[in-house]
Amino acid sequence: MAEGIADDWDDDGPGSPWSLFDEMSPSPKMTPASLHAPPISGLFFTPSLLLPCEMADQVTQFCLKNYFRDAGVNQIMLFGVASPSGAITSGLPPPLVALLSTMSTLLEPSLPPEIHALIFPHKPTRARQAILNLYLPGEGIIPHVDLLKRFGDGIVGISLGSSCVMQFARVKEVDKDVSPLQLFLPERSMVVLSGDARYEWTHGIEKRTADLVAEAGSHREVQRGVRLSITFRWLLPGADVVGKDDNDVIRLGDVQLAPQTQPGPGILRST
Ligand SMILES: O=C(O)CCC(=O)C(=O)O
Numbered sequence: 581m582a583e584g585i586a587d588d589w590d591d592d593g594p595g596s597p598w599s600l601f602d603e604m605s606p607s608p609k610m611t612p613a614s615l616h617a618p619p620i621s622g623l624f625f626t627p628s629l630l631l632p633c634e635m636a637d638q639v640t641q642f643c644l645k646n647y648f649r650d651a652g653v654n655q656i657m658l659f660g661v662a663s664p665s666g667a668i669t670s671g672l673p674p675p676l677v678a679l680l681s682t683m684s685t686l687l688e689p690s691l692p693p694e695i696h697a698l699i700f701p702h703k704p705t706r707a708r709q710a711i712l713n714l715y716l717p718g719e720g721i722i723p724h725v726d727l728l729k730r731f732g733d734g735i736v737g738i739s740l741g742s743s744c745v746m747q748f749a750r751v752k753e754v755d756k757d758v759s760p761l762q763l764f765l766p767e768r769s770m771v772v773l774s775g776d777a778r779y780e781w782t783h784g785i786e787k788r789t790a791d792l793v794a795e796a797g798s799h800r801e802v803q804r805g806v807r808l809s810i811t812f813r814w815l816l817p818g819a820d821v822v823g824k825d826d827n828d829v830i831r832l833g834d835v836q837l838a839p840q841t842q843p844g845p846g847i848l849r850s851t
């Protein structure tokens with residue numbers, strides 16, 4: 581991990597390279613996003629691999645009804661612990677356990693076996709966090725590396741309800757004038773971050789109402805809708821205590837830190 585990149589975002593402010601973007605809709609100078617994974621080691625993305633619509637709708641409805649009823653809530657963290665046999669993941673609600681299982685099956689043919697085993701082990705030895713982020717059109721997430729002290733290697737996320745463009749920038753090039761790589765994430769697509777993609781590159785989503793996507797030598801504009809992302813990450817040993825420092829990201833659409841879920845049945849506590 582290169583120095584100089586915080587894994588929290590306290591020092592982001594106007595004028596910083598992390599700072600907010602002015603444009604809400606695509607401008608002609610924007611580079612259209614690619615439909616295919618940029619050449620980043622450890623980043624895996626297959627545009628044609630999509631969660632079936634029925635499951636996507638079920639999971640989205642379940643999450644919206646259960647976690648996002650209150651106005652202003654746009655981020656929820658849930659936690660799951662493996663049973664000693666590794667067979668059952670307890671703590672996560674059944675729709676998310678089913679989602680993980682389907683994602684595992686769908687991704688298996690396209691991932692190197694060791695990456696698939698990293699993210700979907702037969703016998704998980706660590707606790708998982710599912711972070712749910714809800715974005716209205718025009719909202720985004722600041723470029724960041726997921727907390728190094730809290731989360732391990734092997735992260736998988738899914739886009740539900742809307743597409744977006746995810747941007748990737750090399751941690752070492754953050755202060756340089758290098759354009760980020762842009763990847764179009766269609767609705768129901770999945771993206772895996774491991775190795776360099778997890779540790780050496782930031783990921784973020786610009787605050788826009790529409791994205792430009794490369795298409796047959798030209799480009800098209802794709803409007804954003806309400807997007808729910810679900811990201812699964814491994815908690816490092818000792819990181820399974822939920823504290824008030826848990827907000828690892830600041831949402832671009834927000835003035836304040838994103839709200840955190842109240843401890844409930846799915847939340848791990850220190851014992
Ligand atoms: O919305 C997404 O897909 C990304 C979320 C994310 O990077 C995070 O919560 O750390």
Ligand SMILES: [Fe+2]
Pocket residue numbers: 724725726783
């Ligand atoms: Fe992240």
